[in-house]
Amino acid sequence: MKTYIQAIAEATIEEMERDETVFTMGEDLRQSVYGATAGLVERFGEDRVIDTPLSENGFFGAALGASLCGMRPIVETVTSFLWVGMDQLISQASKMRYMFGGQAELPVTFRIRMFYARGAAAHHSDRNYPIFMNTPGLKIICPTNAYDAKGLMKTAVRDNDVCMLFEDGIAISSRTEVPDNEDLPGGELLVPFGVANTVRAGSDVTVVGIAGGVQHALDAATILEAEGISLEVIDPRTLVPLDMDTILKSVERTGRLVVVDPAHKVCSAASEIAATVAQEGFWSLQAPIQVVASEQVNVPYSPALEPLIYPTPEKVVTAVRAVLD
Amino acid sequence: MELDKQQLEEMYRRMCRIRYFEEAVIAIHSSGELIGPAHPYIGQEAVAVGACAALRDDDRIAGSHRSHGHPIAKGGDVKRAMAEILGKVDGFCKGKGGSMHLADFSIGILGESGIVASSVPIATGAALASKLGKKDFVSLVFFGDGASNQGSCHESMNMAALWDLPVIFFCENNGYAITTSYKNSVSVEHVSDRASAYGMPGVLVDGQDAIAVWEATNEAVKRARAGEGPTLIEAMTYRFEEHSLGLDRIVKSRYRSQEEVDEAKKRDPLDIHRAAIISHGFATDAECDEIEATEKAGIDTAVEFARNSPFPEPGDLFDDMWATPV
Numbered sequence: 001m002k003t004y005i006q007a008i009a010e011a012t013i014e015e016m017e018r019d020e021t022v023f024t025m026g027e028d029l030r031q032s033v034y035g036a037t038a039g040l041v042e043r044f045g046e047d048r049v050i051d052t053p054l055s056e057n058g059f060f061g062a063a064l065g066a067s068l069c070g071m072r073p074i075v076e077t078v079t080s081f082l083w084v085g086m087d088q089l090i091s092q093a094s095k096m097r098y099m100f101g102g103q104a105e106l107p108v109t110f111r112i113r114m115f116y117a118r119g120a121a122a123h124h125s126d127r128n129y130p131i132f133m134n135t136p137g138l139k140i141i142c143p144t145n146a147y148d149a150k151g152l153m154k155t156a157v158r159d160n161d162v163c164m165l166f167e168d169g170i171a172i173s174s175r176t177e178v179p180d181n182e183d184l185p186g187g188e189l190l191v192p193f194g195v196a197n198t199v200r201a202g203s204d205v206t207v208v209g210i211a212g213g214v215q216h217a218l219d220a221a222t223i224l225e226a227e228g229i230s231l232e233v234i235d236p237r238t239l240v241p242l243d244m245d246t247i248l249k250s251v252e253r254t255g256r257l258v259v260v261d262p263a264h265k266v267c268s269a270a271s272e273i274a275a276t277v278a279q280e281g282f283w284s285l286q287a288p289i290q291v292v293a294s295e296q297v298n299v300p301y302s303p304a305l306e307p308l309i310y311p312t313p314e315k316v317v318t319a320v321r322a323v324l325d
Numbered sequence: 326m327e328l329d330k331q332q333l334e335e336m337y338r339r340m341c342r343i344r345y346f347e348e349a350v351i352a353i354h355s356s357g358e359l360i361g362p363a364h365p366y367i368g369q370e371a372v373a374v375g376a377c378a379a380l381r382d383d384d385r386i387a388g389s390h391r392s393h394g395h396p397i398a399k400g401g402d403v404k405r406a407m408a409e410i411l412g413k414v415d416g417f418c419k420g421k422g423g424s425m426h427l428a429d430f431s432i433g434i435l436g437e438s439g440i441v442a443s444s445v446p447i448a449t450g451a452a453l454a455s456k457l458g459k460k461d462f463v464s465l466v467f468f469g470d471g472a473s474n475q476g477s478c479h480e481s482m483n484m485a486a487l488w489d490l491p492v493i494f495f496c497e498n499n500g501y502a503i504t505t506s507y508k509n510s511v512s513v514e515h516v517s518d519r520a521s522a523y524g525m526p527g528v529l530v531d532g533q534d535a536i537a538v539w540e541a542t543n544e545a546v547k548r549a550r551a552g553e554g555p556t557l558i559e560a561m562t563y564r565f566e567e568h569s570l571g572l573d574r575i576v577k578s579r580y581r582s583q584e585e586v587d588e589a590k591k592r593d594p595l596d597i598h599r600a601a602i603i604s605h606g607f608a609t610d611a612e613c614d615e616i617e618a619t620e621k622a623g624i625d626t627a628v629e630f631a632r633n634s635p636f637p638e639p640g641d642l643f644d645d646m647w648a649t650p651v
Contacts, residue, residue: 048457066454068451069460159648241651
């Protein structure tokens with residue numbers, strides 16, 4: 001069993017060993033403040049493990065520029081710091097390839113720690129992947145366990161487009177079985193983009209979980225199992241590309257859909273999935289779709305308030321009862 | 326000066342090419358064929374040409390919204406540049422980028438940027454790749470006096486100086502950020518004065534004199550290639566035309582006097598370079614006339630090529646989104 005952070009660290013080391021053009025940059029990497037970069041500088045040297053100044057727009061752009069000239073940067077950052085670098089993420093990272101008629105290859109992986117539900121208040125609790133889904137040209141990856149974290153991260157580093165890998169702060173301390181390379185066909189763990197994982201098979205209600213929402217869905221499934229209600233839990237794993245086929249096929253069988261998303265509910269990943277099912281799977285539906293996402297309010301500091309805004313297993317249970325009503 | 330006859334003539338050739346290209350764009354705008362905005366480079370030709378004359382083909386450049394001069398100076402094909410501006414499939418970017426986003430990666434043109442200063446971190450990253458990959462190419466980024474106030478400029482200069490990156494920060498100070506005088510937006514007398522704050526050399530140069538620009542850039546390139554880090558060059562120049570085509574119909578009042586514009590036009594960079602190479606015996610009047618005639622004809626050919634090039638097909642809409650297909 002490995003933690004999510006161990007899985008990310010393993011993927012980083014394996015990819016840096018495999019390909020000398022891979023390097024890492026970010027803030028406080030050498031001291032491994034965010035846990036996944038311990039020992040990298042001793043192993044790979046200061047050229048390949050770069051502690052940057054606090055200049056997100058500058059070093060996001062520098063990673064992009066380096067990627068245009070043959071390098072494959074892995075950039076570590078935090079969701080709330082993305083705002084500081086939005087010019088580079090939106091005006092350059094997402095648009096450069098298309099705008100230049102396909103000339104640009106931008107093999108950059110942004111590893112983005114998503115802290116929330118920890119009393120960090122509004123400036124350090126962003127779950128902002130839907131904003132980047134709304135921007136064409138970025139691949140959005142949301143691993144929810146160590147296995148996927150390692151396999152998706154390795155796929156991201158080898159991908160020739162800009163990949164934004166959101167590391168859910170609730171999932172990062174979870175432990176999952178991650179096979180050793182020698183036990184894998186091909187000798188390594190690669191998880192493809194755009195292939196949803198049916199985490200739990202079921203027959204009554206389809207529950208799609210995004211990021212930390214997957215665990216809430218699984219917890220709800222356990223609670224409801226006692227009542228004889230069977231949930232099918234789907235983890236899309238990547239939001240761009242998004243495997244709608246798996247979701248639509250599941251809804252075809254269950255006729256009911258709940259989507260659980262820790263992002264704010266307006267224009268969220270959940271609302272996009274709900275809208276697509278409403279449009280393309282309408283005749284399969286036997287009840288209105290329910291969305292369990294964060295309330296449309298800023299994240300409050302007080303422990304008396306903060307837990308109220310996020311999805312919980314209990315909220316998922318309530319939503320499931322509503323679609324079965 | 327280490328420039329030879331061939332180089333000096335080539336510089337004049339490219340300056341003429343930019344001038345006539347821009348005159349053709351203005352004519353196309355007048356005839357209603359131009360699709361989007363365009364920002365003429367007329368008056369600033371010596372900057373791009375002087376700077377790019379100091380670069381190799383594998384050196385990288387990036388630029389800004391005033392975007393036609395840089396790629397032409399770097400050796401970009403004017404036929405493909407014009408086709409791009411007309412939104413045609415033979416354009417540099419297959420008609421997907423347009424005037425403000427010309428790019429030709431095959432000769433080191435990493436692209437112009439419609440967002441000012443946004444290409445400064447990109448060029449800094451190109452220099453980082455050169456250093457990390459143990460290559461010896463340099464990168465040079467053009468930006469204006471207005472862009473010099475963007476945070477990305479300051480962040481990039483700090484990183485480049487900190488890491489001794491082979492990048493040349495090239496500020497084209499044409500006096501105005503659209504209508505705002507640099508005197509009302511830059512806190513120091515010269516943008517190049519800021520270099521000392523980052524611990525790199527700052528060089529002020531006459532941007533109307535292509536040879537002076539080459540000399541300053543050549544020194545900076547030597548430093549960069551030797552691993553001695555970045556340089557900030559500020560070239561004082563002037564745009565002879567309005568900020569963008571058609572803006573004269575929008576601006577409410579004159580933000581620069583006719584006298585000022587007339588005075589600046591007396592220092593036409595083409596005239597200055599032509600006079601310099603003739604007076605130093607590198608070229609004759611007849612040779613310069615020949616260059617002008619050839620370049621005029623080349624632009625006529627480019628316009629014809631661009632007009633004859635087809636528009637992209639609707640089926641091309643989703644192409645070029647991904648390098649690794651989804």
